[in-house]
Amino acid sequence: MNRETAIARAALAALILFVCLAFVPSQAGMDMMRVGFALVAGCVFFSIASAVTWLVFRRRAKMVDRFLAGRDILARWEIPAPLWSKHVAADLEEEKSDKKALFLISAAWVVVIGGAFLLYDPDAGRWVAGVLALTLLILVPFAFWLPRLRAAKLLRRPTPVVIGRDGAFVGGELHDWRLAGSFFDHAEIDDKTEPRQLHLHYAYIGGRGVPVPSIVRLPIPPDKEAEARHVVEELTTLKGHRRHHG
Numbered sequence: 001m002n003r004e005t006a007i008a009r010a011a012l013a014a015l016i017l018f019v020c021l022a023f024v025p026s027q028a029g030m031d032m033m034r035v036g037f038a039l040v041a042g043c044v045f046f047s048i049a050s051a052v053t054w055l056v057f058r059r060r061a062k063m064v065d066r067f068l069a070g071r072d073i074l075a076r077w078e079i080p081a082p083l084w085s086k087h088v089a090a091d092l093e094e095e096k097s098d099k100k101a102l103f104l105i106s107a108a109w110v111v112v113i114g115g116a117f118l119l120y121d122p123d124a125g126r127w128v129a130g131v132l133a134l135t136l137l138i139l140v141p142f143a144f145w146l147p148r149l150r151a152a153k154l155l156r157r158p159t160p161v162v163i164g165r166d167g168a169f170v171g172g173e174l175h176d177w178r179l180a181g182s183f184f185d186h187a188e189i190d191d192k193t194e195p196r197q198l199h200l201h202y203a204y205i206g207g208r209g210v211p212v213p214s215i216v217r218l219p220i221p222p223d224k225e226a227e228a229r230h231v232v233e234e235l236t237t238l239k240g241h242r243r244h245h246g
Helices: 003-021 032-068 081-120 122-156 222-244
Strands: 073-078 160-164 167-170 173-176 183-190 197-205 211-219
Touching: 003 032, 003 173, 032 160, 032 167, 032 173, 073 222, 081 122, 167 211, 173 197, 183 211, 183 222, 197 222
Parallel strands: none
Antiparallel strands: 073 160, 160 167, 167 173, 183 197, 197 211
């Protein structure tokens, strides 16, 4: 079972659970003007979130199934284990650098804001500084541990590269640029690396509702360079076609 299917099934189970729980307060005779209403509202909120998650990941699961079955794809190849290990290691170093930079920026803001509150109102400021410091502590795993965990998972997974018109499936991870708010930018081949790499540039909507650029870097085995160039041509043509038709 792929990751998208597992998440879709979990979201569906959560949806059923929260819909059922929404009827518990009234059936249990709770005071609906107090606790009961709050519980129902919470169940409705989580039901909606679960439904959206199920719809999104059901679509993604179907895309992965199509890719693995060889339907709607532009290219497919296997990355040799030594090359995949080298690629994951380079990707890890880049991700660690990015996460470390974001962590240091967050730490600087914590010092500035926490220090300002301490100077303005020492009594209340210590609570604000404490909350900010706790928030920074929570960010530590995201900055230093999660990249390593992701790299370890990638090294344990099979290494098929499957590229379609709507996304790419690499090392068990799906990159979907047809999701609502996402868009494909361009594809290119980097001739400066050894071996050459296929770069797929796209963007997705981040937590703040703004596009977040992302690059999928794929090592190209020597016997697959023609397929990689075909991918660049097809995706470039497809982008122009979609832009022309709005």
